[in-house]
Amino acid sequence: GAGVSQSPSNKVTEKGKDVELRCDPISGHTALYWYRQRLGQGLEFLIYFQGNSAPDKSGLPSDRFSAERTGESVSTLTIQRTQQEDSAVYLCASSLGRAETQYFGPGTRLLVL
Amino acid sequence: GQQLNQSPQSMFIQEGEDVSMNCTSSSIFNTWLWYKQDPGEGPVLLIALYKAGELTSNGRLTAQFGITRKDSFLNISASIPSDVGIYFCAGGVNTGFQKLVFGTGTRLLVSP
Numbered sequence: 001g002a003g004v005s006q007s008p009s010n011k012v013t014e015k016g017k018d019v020e021l022r023c024d025p026i027s028g029h030t031a032l033y034w035y036r037q038r039l040g041q042g043l044e045f046l047i048y049f050q051g052n053s054a055p056d057k058s059g060l061p062s063d064r065f066s067a068e069r070t071g072e073s074v075s076t077l078t079i080q081r082t083q084q085e086d087s088a089v090y091l092c093a094s095s096l097g098r099a100e101t102q103y104f105g106p107g108t109r110l111l112v113l
Numbered sequence: 114g115q116q117l118n119q120s121p122q123s124m125f126i127q128e129g130e131d132v133s134m135n136c137t138s139s140s141i142f143n144t145w146l147w148y149k150q151d152p153g154e155g156p157v158l159l160i161a162l163y164k165a166g167e168l169t170s171n172g173r174l175t176a177q178f179g180i181t182r183k184d185s186f187l188n189i190s191a192s193i194p195s196d197v198g199i200y201f202c203a204g205g206v207n208t209g210f211q212k213l214v215f216g217t218g219t220r221l222l223v224s225p
Contacts, residue, residue, distance in 0.1 A: 004155070031210060042116050042201055042215030043156070050210060091155050098210040104155025 002026065004105035006092050012111045013082055021077045021108045025094030033093040033102060034067055034077050043091060049075060050098050082112045115140075119202055119216030126192055127224050134219040135186040136202030144205030145178045145185035146213070149198045156201055160187070192223050 005024045013019050025032050030051045035043040045059040049069040060066070064082075069075040079086055089109050093102040119136045126132060136145070144163055148156035160171050162178035162185060169176055175188045185202055202216040 035215075040218075042119075042217050043203075043213070044116070045212060045214070048210050048212070056208075056210065056212075093155070095211070099207060100211075101158055101161065102211065102213070104157070106153065106155050 004092055004094050004103055006090075006105040006108050008108060009106065010109045010111075012113065014113055015084060016081055018078065018080045019082055019110060021079075021090050021110070023075045023077070023092030023094075023105060025073070025075070025092070026103060028072075029094035029096055029103075030072050031095040031098050031100070031102075032069055032075050033095075034075070035091045035093065036061075037089040037091055037107070039088070046077070046090075079110075082110075084112050086110060087112045115214050117202055117204055117214055117216040119219055121219060122217070123220040123222070125222045125224065128193060130192055132189040132192055132196075132221060133186060134200060134202075135184060136204075136216045137184045138204055138214075139183070140204070140206075140214075141182040142204030142214075143182075143207050144211065145176070146203040146205060147174075147176050147185070147187045148201045148203060150201060150218075151198045159200075189221075192221075194223050194225050197221060197223050 007022045032049040034046040037043045047067045048056040064080045067077045089107040091107040093104045095102045147159045150156040160176040167178040173190045199218045203213040205211045
């Protein structure tokens with residue numbers, strides 16, 4: 001079956017521009033996570049969605065970062081006024097439930113010039 | 114954000130050798146997970162550990178959840194070229210959901 005998909009695969013933008021990253025979770029997965037992976041580093045938790053509950057935004061690094069999810073489907077991560085330090089791979093994961101195994105997408109590679 | 118201490122940072126071994134890597138934390142975790150990440154891909158779960166002291170195998174992989182709940186190790190026996198990749202540990206805390214804290218990764222290279 002289809003796994004987690006993310007788009008675009010790669011994104012190059014200029015400092016100060018806004019970017020929007022998309023995640024399509026596995027069908028039927030109620031939980032969705034966003035992570036950031038800087039070059040040569042592990043993954044950093046950003047935000048968690050579970051069904052229609054309020055998201056856990058405790059990992060968002062600044063108010064320039066926001067994310068939305070429509071029900072139990074697509075999610076978008078938006079970074080406003082991008083900075084060079086935002087350059088990283090942004091990974092999305094989904095799971096069947098809130099304590100279940102997380103399945104990761106291939107990520108979006110963001111480069112801010 | 115917080116990251117776990119993972120070592121070694123990288124390893125270059127010969128095919129057939131055994132490999133060991135470990136992860137330590139100053140915090141207690143309820144779950145320890147080990148992931149493998151290939152270039153251009155997201156991490157894939159290899160082994161999940163749910164109880165202190167638990168020793169679990171998955172083929173040539175063996176992992177243990179430390180008794181103190183602050184550490185874990187992963188062993189790979191009889192390595193093969195397709196074992197190449199980056200291995201990440203992750204500690205999980207159930208705060209209403211499985212919130213994962215990842216290690217810094219171990220890059221494994223296997224020479225045929």
